Amino acid sequence: MDIHGNPVSDEQIKEYIIELIEGEGYAYGYHKLTICLRRKYKLVINKKKVYRLCKELDVLKPQRRVKRKHPRRVARNRTVTASNQLWERMSSMATYVGKIAFSFSWP
Template sequence: MDRDQEYHSISKVLKIIGVSRSTFYYQKNYRVEEKKVSEGRPAPGYSIKEDGLNVADEQIKEYLLEEIAGDGFNYGYRKLTKVLRRKYNLIINKKKVYRLCKELDILRPQRQKKVSYPRKLARNRTITGSNQLWESDIKYGYIEGEDRFFFVLSIIDVYDRSIIEYYMGLSCTAKDLKQTLLRALFKRKQINELEKPVIRTNNGPQFMEDGSHISILSIFS
C-alpha cells in the first residue's frame, strides 16, 4: 500500500463535510432501491371466458359500447363488470373494466359532458345499386403460439355483398380504418364523386377519433 495514501472512516469523512450519517445512508439506499423498481407486468390484452376462450380487449370494448348504448346507459363500471360476467361469461375484475371504460372515455362523469356526439341508431335505408351503402366491421383472431390477437377489418358493399377492401394486422386503429376506406373509394372510383357512399359501422372503438365517430370527410383532412 502506498505510504502517502491515507484512508478515513465514513464517520470521520461525514463529520468533516458536515453531512449526517442518516442523510448519507438514506440517499445511498434510496438510489439503490430506485434502480430496483419494476415497471410491472404488461397487460395481456385479453380476458378469459368461463369456457377458457380468450377475448381481446378490443372486443370487450365493443361489448361496453353496446351496453351503454342500450339499457346500460346509466351504468357505472362496477355494474358493467357484473354485466360482462353475467351476459358474456367473462372472468374480469372491476379494475380492468374501469381502465377500459377510461380508455373509451365512457366513465359516467365524462359521459354526461359529451352532449355534442349522441349515439344514434342506424336508420333503415332503401338501396337500389352498388356504392350507396357500405358496411365496415372488425373480426378478431387468436394466434395460439404467440398468445396475441390479429384484426381483420372489412369494407363490404351492402347491395352486391362484395368485399371492396380489407385490412389485416396485429393492431387496428382509426388511422388504419381511414387508409382502408380511402383505398376502397379509389377502387370503386368514388373519390371524386360529390355524393359518396354511406358508411355503416358497429360503433366500435376503432371507429372513434378524438371522442367522435369518424366521418367519411375526415379521411381527407
C-alpha cells in the same frame, strides 16, 4: 377470458361495453358494467380492467361529491391572557355488560 378459458381481446370487450352502454346500461358505472359483462357475455373479468377500458373509451361517469351531513369544525385558536380562562377535559366512554361507564382524566 370467458368461462371456458378462451382469451377475449380488449377490443372485443370494448365492443361489449359499447353495446351495453347503447342498450340498457347507459347510466351504469364500471361496477355494474362488470356485472353485466359477467352475466351477459360470460366473461371472467375484473372491475379494474373494466375501469381501464371505460377510461380508454371515455365513457366513465363523473364522480359525485359526497356532502357531509355535519361540517367538520376546527378548534378555534384562543389567546389566553390570564389563568382560569380556558378549561379542557379529556373523557372516554366504555360499555361493560350493558352499562355505560365514563372515565375522566385530569392533566
